[in-house]
Amino acid sequence: MRVERVLLKDHTTLGVGGPAELWTVETREELRRATEAPYRVLGNGSNLLVRDEGVPERVIRLAGEFQAYDLRGWVGAGALLPLLVQEAARAGLSGLEGLLGIPAQVGGAVRMNAGTRFGEMADALEAVEVYHEGRFQVYLPEELGFGYRTSRLPPGGIVTRVRLRLRERPLEEIQRRLAEVDAARKGQPKRKSAGCAFKNPPGQSAGRLIDEGGFKGLRVGDAMVSPEHGNFIVNLGRATAKDVLELLRRIQEELPLELEWEVWP
Template identity: 45%
Template sequence: MTMSAANVALSFPGFAPLAAERAADASPWAEHHVALQDAVHDGTRVRREEPLAAKTTLRVGGAARLYAEPVSAGDLAALLRGARARGVAIFALGRGSNLVVPDEGVEGLVIALAHESWAAFEPRADGRVWVGAGLRLKNLCGLATKAGLAGFEFLEGIPGNVGGALRMNAGAMGGWMFDVVEEVRLMSSSGEIATLPKAAMHVDYRHCAELHGAIALGALLRPAAPAAGEAIGRQIDVYRKKRHETQPREPSAGCIFKNPPGASAGRLIDECGLKGERVGDAEVSPVHANFIVNRGRATASEVIELVRRVRARVRTARGVELTPEVLLYGKKWEDML
């Protein structure tokens, strides 16, 4: 079910300053901006040309044509319905730790569940815990440790939030996000909420099919057996130390390529002598060959050119076609490589 943009606009109070924008700017984005802002309550601001680089860990790329941080499920649904009615593409944004934002930005409405109302951590009497999609994994680990809930330690050091970790089925230290998920609540692109048990979802290596085109609102997680906070803390420290020793400190988007079956992308790249390879300020990290780091002023085009170069060298030298793990935001790698 979709509401027309006109209906949406009629259902909510107008936002006066935006009327002037409509008159001054004939671009369709000005029209979309006014209509979407009219569709939500005042606490949810829809912004135009919002710079995205600083909202990502790699720190490259341009602006979102439209950007919003909805404060409630009602506003999120209004944004999704309004955008759909206008043919505006929607992109969810987590902590931006698995993204390359193109230099030209993103043609659509970027929605981030950054408001605190999405960051719930609610242990239940039966031992399970409800977490909001906007909760940072770092905070999930910290709160679980305090509550004596073991089983989430492997998430320590992944700089995303719960929504991004669900969409990517993030994994580390032998664990995957969906190992601890019991059910996911999501909102479809038409604004309807559904709760899916894990058994009904299609998840794989860095992939969750049901979250292509839908927005995760939160998840019910099942911890491992209860443990003392100190024991959980010690395990977290072990993982933190391991990351510290093996990963670069400069801005990055984590591992650039997926590991091919039975092989390590980092080792293949290293064996091709590519550590330290540079295009502008984008560099294959000398610390970990599967990380591309931003040495200061890298652009997305430089990162993309370096991805091309690394793939070509590994293909020629080793006959392996590497697939990017990092997402090219709003675009497809196939069209760029």
């Protein structure tokens, strides 16, 4: 187990966030010890806005045995989703194509029920193992209250591993699906971001609403509403959480949008 003081801006895709104590755990026993005091779980940090003051709790990161995976067996919650999408396609296993381009760890993708209009994490799950209150318990997906970018894990629950629901399909068919998802993501910016900032209101696109509201290109410090896609806030280099929060405030002052990101603390 490694415990270190870090800046969370070095561990989030948006590149924003202050100090924290990072606990990297590699075994179940280490996970038990790390959870003996108040904690938060970090996945790949791709849906987080961490404040400049940082967080007081331990921040737990899953490594070691939690990153091991077998596509036909258990897949560690610390494994990177983009790697699994690629490996499954190579092995002729279909079910993860809709998740192409989501830079999550498996645990973070389960927690957020990450997805695109081509499919969500919940669709690809057969079972989910969760650690909470000192026990490792296996749940069926229907027990976890999955919805649009949401789940109902037990409070403080940490996803430790999952079994995927994949089926053998011809390689060309999988490649065709991947190409379709890739094409749908073409309009998304390449700069540092945390994906879409807001959830889409039913039947609408937050990005389009922000675009129509004239917010694209709006800048506070180094945080900017992407000129390419209105629902992405990008970090041009040295953005702070304060800059990003001010942009969110200005948008939400005019548009009743619900945040998709999680703000720490």
